Amino acid sequence: MPPKKRPASASKAGAPPAKKAKSAVAIKIEPSLGSPSAVRAAKKTTGTEKKQDGLKERFIALFSLEEFKSGISNSQLKDKMGADSIAKLVPIINQLTSESRLVMSKTGKNELFYSLVSADVATKFKGLDTAARMVYQVIERAGNMGIWTKDIRLQTHQNIQTLNKIFKTLEARRLIKPVKSVTAKAKKLYMLYNLTPSKELTGGVWYSDLEFDHEFISELRTFAIHCVKRLNQAKGVTLTEIQGKMIQAKVSRIELSLEDVQQLVQTLVYDYLVEEAGENENGEVLYVSARRVTTMCDFKWWEHALSNDFHFRPIQFDDGLELVAHEPHYHTA
Amino acid sequence: MSMSSSIPFASFNQTSELTSVPHDPMLSLASNCIRDYFGPTVQLVADGLVFRGEPLTLQQLVQCLRTKCRQKVYSQERIRLLGPKVASRLQNQSLQLPPIKAALLVLIQHSIVTVTVKKVKGKLQYQYTYDRTRARLLPRYPRYVEYAKRALDDNAVALVEELLVQGRLRTVDAVSKTVERLEQAAAANEEAANEGEDDDENKPDDSKKKEDNTALKQTVLESFKKLAQAGFLEEVPKMKNESENADPDAGETEFEAKEPPKKKQKTGNDAADDNVKLQEEEDPEIVSLLKGSAYKRFLTRHTVWRVNIAMFHESLRSFILGRLVAERYGHKVQSAGSMVTAALKYLAHRRHAEKSTDTEMTFDAASIQRYLPKPVQELLEKKRQAAVANNTSRNMAVVSQVARALQQLASYKSPICVLEVETGAKPEDSRFEICTTRMVQYLQQRITNQMILDHHGEVGARIVTVLSRNGYLESDSLAEVSMVPAKDCREILHRLYRSKYIDLFTLSQSRQHNPSNMIYLWTVNGQRILKNATDNVCTALLNLRLRRQHEVEVGKNWIERAQEAGDMDENDHEADKQNHKKFCLGLERLYGSCLQLDETLMIMEDM
Numbered sequence: 037m038p039p040k041k042r043p044a045s046a047s048k049a050g051a052p053p054a055k056k057a058k059s060a061v062a063i064k065i066e067p068s069l070g071s072p073s074a075v076r077a078a079k080k081t082t083g084t085e086k087k088q089d090g091l092k093e094r095f096i097a098l099f100s101l102e103e104f105k106s107g108i109s110n111s112q113l114k115d116k117m118g119a120d121s122i123a124k125l126v127p128i129i130n131q132l133t134s135e136s137r138l139v140m141s142k143t144g145k146n147e148l149f150y151s152l153v154s155a156d157v158a159t160k161f162k163g164l165d166t167a168a169r170m171v172y173q174v175i176e177r178a179g180n181m182g183i184w185t186k187d188i189r190l191q192t193h194q195n196i197q198t199l200n201k202i203f204k205t206l207e208a209r210r211l212i213k214p215v216k217s218v219t220a221k222a223k224k225l226y227m228l229y230n231l232t233p234s235k236e237l238t239g240g241v242w243y244s245d246l247e248f249d250h251e252f253i254s255e256l257r258t259f260a261i262h263c264v265k266r267l268n269q270a271k272g273v274t275l276t277e278i279q280g281k282m283i284q285a286k287v288s289r290i291e292l293s294l295e296d297v298q299q300l301v302q303t304l305v306y307d308y309l310v311e312e313a314g315e316n317e318n319g320e321v322l323y324v325s326a327r328r329v330t331t332m333c334d335f336k337w338w339e340h341a342l343s344n345d346f347h348f349r350p351i352q353f354d355d356g357l358e359l360v361a362h363e364p365h366y367h368t369a
Numbered sequence: 370m371s372m373s374s375s376i377p378f379a380s381f382n383q384t385s386e387l388t389s390v391p392h393d394p395m396l397s398l399a400s401n402c403i404r405d406y407f408g409p410t411v412q413l414v415a416d417g418l419v420f421r422g423e424p425l426t427l428q429q430l431v432q433c434l435r436t437k438c439r440q441k442v443y444s445q446e447r448i449r450l451l452g453p454k455v456a457s458r459l460q461n462q463s464l465q466l467p468p469i470k471a472a473l474l475v476l477i478q479h480s481i482v483t484v485t486v487k488k489v490k491g492k493l494q495y496q497y498t499y500d501r502t503r504a505r506l507l508p509r510y511p512r513y514v515e516y517a518k519r520a521l522d523d524n525a526v527a528l529v530e531e532l533l534v535q536g537r538l539r540t541v542d543a544v545s546k547t548v549e550r551l552e553q554a555a556a557a558n559e560e561a562a563n564e565g566e567d568d569d570e571n572k573p574d575d576s577k578k579k580e581d582n583t584a585l586k587q588t589v590l591e592s593f594k595k596l597a598q599a600g601f602l603e604e605v606p607k608m609k610n611e612s613e614n615a616d617p618d619a620g621e622t623e624f625e626a627k628e629p630p631k632k633k634q635k636t637g638n639d640a641a642d643d644n645v646k647l648q649e650e651e652d653p654e655i656v657s658l659l660k661g662s663a664y665k666r667f668l669t670r671h672t673v674w675r676v677n678i679a680m681f682h683e684s685l686r687s688f689i690l691g692r693l694v695a696e697r698y699g700h701k702v703q704s705a706g707s708m709v710t711a712a713l714k715y716l717a718h719r720r721h722a723e724k725s726t727d728t729e730m731t732f733d734a735a736s737i738q739r740y741l742p743k744p745v746q747e748l749l750e751k752k753r754q755a756a757v758a759n760n761t762s763r764n765m766a767v768v769s770q771v772a773r774a775l776q777q778l779a780s781y782k783s784p785i786c787v788l789e790v791e792t793g794a795k796p797e798d799s800r801f802e803i804c805t806t807r808m809v810q811y812l813q814q815r816i817t818n819q820m821i822l823d824h825h826g827e828v829g830a831r832i833v834t835v836l837s838r839n840g841y842l843e844s845d846s847l848a849e850v851s852m853v854p855a856k857d858c859r860e861i862l863h864r865l866y867r868s869k870y871i872d873l874f875t876l877s878q879s880r881q882h883n884p885s886n887m888i889y890l891w892t893v894n895g896q897r898i899l900k901n902a903t904d905n906v907c908t909a910l911l912n913l914r915l916r917r918q919h920e921v922e923v924g925k926n927w928i929e930r931a932q933e934a935g936d937m938d939e940n941d942h943e944a945d946k947q948n949h950k951k952f953c954l955g956l957e958r959l960y961g962s963c964l965q966l967d968e969t970l971m972i973m974e975d976m
Binding site for chain 2: 218219242248253299300302303306307308311327328329330331332333334335336337338339341342346347351353357358359
């Protein structure tokens with residue numbers, strides 16, 4: 037005789053509980069096993085789910101409020117949702133976290149802080165494993181300074197092959213990007229895709245393609261000296277006026293801030309080409325052309341004269357004259 | 370004949386046994402100057418005085434020299450070539466007492482060594498102190514002569530030149546030697562002008578010559594008086610006379626033991642001197658002129674004179690600082706440079722000619738008026754006349770204009786040149802002071818900047834300026850401020866550090882020494898950079914002088930042959946002519962460079 041079928045409700049010991057169906061379709065219950073309490077329990081589950089969904093929507097709606105746009109702390113959540121709902125929020129929070137829609141962090145007061153991630157961003161994280169998320173978090177922490185590959189490896193304890201795969205994955209999803217630094221052109225730095233590299237990495241406006249642009253700076257310096265000499269009948273120009281003239285003349289391919297212009301003009305001051313000459317009525321410093329001073333130091337060939345073997349060196353002057361050791365006299369007689 | 374065999378024992382030697390090692394460039398330069406002008410024995414004695422670093426008596430000096438400069442061990446080969454008598458004479462000659470005394474006298478004569486008399490345990494002791502600054506000034510004598518030429522007349526130039534060459538002279542000797550020099554120069558010029566003509570026709574007769582000679586002596590005396598009154602010549606301070614403190618147990622009598630008695634130089638305006646018999650070498654005409662009322666007060670017969678180097682330096686400084694003021698503020702204040710020069714000349718006159726001991730060197734506009742150049746005085750006078758013609762109420766007297774200009778100058782701070790120390794009711798009542806130190810410091814700073822610019826480039830000079838204004842900086846911050854790539858900045862910093870223009874300051878972040886954990890800050894020390902710049906100037910000047918001396922010594926035969934040669938014999942070969950020309954040009958370049966460096970050294974050290 038074949039064994040009798042066990043009732044559907046009975047479950048084997050140790051076996052994992054079956055997943056409950058999400059839909060509101062009632063579970064078929066055999067008449068022999070159906071009872072009013074079971075029916076009542078089923079109806080109750082469907083209602084709970086509705087309440088959960090409502091709670092979830094309320095929770096998500098909180099983040100659209102102006103005050104919680106950047107996130108909400110645990111205490112603020114308690115205030116808004118009420119102490120009773122906090123316990124019910126736990127599964128919702130877990131669900132959202134697993135979908136990468138919610139990011140948790142800690143505030144300075146050691147309190148949990150929740151930030152909602154937009155759906156399109158969340159899809160980028162979809163399918164990423166723990167290692168990849170860890171790498172992403174490490175890179176995110178570095179901010180706009182970026183982080184070297186070696187440092188990522190040290191912090192995540194991943195081997196290089198795994199890391200390279202993760203980098204490719206993250207780059208493909210446009211979550212991170214590689215950048216180079218002017219201080220170490222051969223090394224690779226990673227940072228978040230939407231961040232602008234800091235000035236320490238790019239070098240600022242004075243660098244182009246990671247190379248210091250000497251010609252550009254030289255052109256700007258010459259233009260600044262020209263402005264100082266010609267504008268306002270050489271009685272003095274301000275940084276604002278110089279900046280304005282630069283924009284007008286389109287000397288620079290990129291926009292220079294007032295700080296950049298000040299930095300440039302300051303180098304002219306250090307070179308004794310330009311000097312400060314008081315302030316105008318607005319309190320702005322005026323710059324004038326520096327007057328030439330006779331320094332009484334006409335000697336130029338210091339490098340030769342100060343060397344220890346000066347006495348044995350042939351001396352070559354700029355006009356081609358060379359002072360060498362005495363040649364033997366040619367006897368004509 | 371090759372060069373090497375012509376002088377078998379010669380070697381280019383430019384130091385004595387006691388030349389300072391490791392060398393202080395300034396001491397080495399002074400030592401080299403002494404050797405160049407007075408020879409190796411005088412250099413040895415000077416180095417001996419430096420070696421101990423304190424005033425020495427003659428006995429101590431001789432002992433030091435005999436101990437430190439051990440006799441050279443001559444090889445048998447040398448004794449065979451020279452002969453035993455010559456070899457032993459050479460061996461002992463340099464350390465005998467007479468040459469050391471003679472060398473010491475030369476140094477005293479040229480004021481490179483000063484003598485002080487002390488009483489130690491009841492005995493008189495003469496101590497000799499070396500003045501290295503004075504020794505270093507020997508190559509600058511042509512500059513003083515050039516200044517005398519610009520500021521005074523030809524007779525004054527000849528007088529200054531004679532006193533510089535001789536070191537110090539009595540009045541009569543100074544005048545007679547100057548007259549001799551001028552007559553020789555005139556005769557040489559006349560010979561050159563009358564070349565080829567029949568000499569007998571143009572030769573003046575004896576009476577005419579005597580008349581010219583007398584007139585020349587008078588003009589020279591007149592120039593002498595002017596120089597003395599202006600402070601360019603000074604009386605040598607009288608050395609204490611031994612007989613004034615006669616003591617039977619008196620200590621060493623310096624230059625008399627077992628030597629024929631030498632004339633002691635006396636100074637002072639003692640009327641009893643007039644009664645002293647005329648010495649054989651004294652010119653009676655000059656002596657009688659000195660007795661005249663015109664010169665009796667200023668130029669006494671037995672006074673010993675020397676050139677007042679300090680006055681020349683102050684006069685040169687007045688021109689240099691005047692030029693600085695003219696360049697900085699000349700476009701804002703008319704004749705600013707001339708006014709500052711006039712003020713400095715007035716103060717120098719007060720200090721050296723009037724011997725004012727007043728430490729406060731202030732002046733008013735009226736006192737400097739006569740020192741203003743004539744064109745400036747005329748210009749100010751024209752302005753006054755124009756103001757009078759236009760009937761302006763403002764006081765446009767020359768003094769008032771000068772005072773107002775000085776007041777305006779006092780408002781400028783980069784650099785500060787004039788301070789108004791007392792404000793009067795009217796501008797002409799105000800008193801002013803020239804900020805000489807500040808202006809000299811400014812000039813020294815600019816010179817140091819120029820030196821670094823020439824040696825290390827524009828970026829090096831900029832980095833030093835940034836550090837001197839901003840204090841301590843890390844290399845990355847410095848690169849940002851100076852607008853240079855960080856890598857280039859580090860390279861330049863290390864070169865500047867090696868040249869000792871900048872200093873490195875390290876901050877450890879832990880108790881353990883850990884270079885990777887340290888903070889490295891760069892900085893500039895104002896005094897140190899100035900000292901190093903001055904040392905570099907001295908080193909460069911010394912090297913150039915040595916190179917020039919070496920070149921001259923090596924090429925001595927060549928030069929002599931070229932000088933003695935006629936048009937046909939030597940240097941006929943084109944290559945030889947070209948080489949000789951290049952050689953002479955090269956020597957000229959070296960000499961010109963020495964003059965440039967000496968000028969720089971004058972500002973850095975002697976102003």
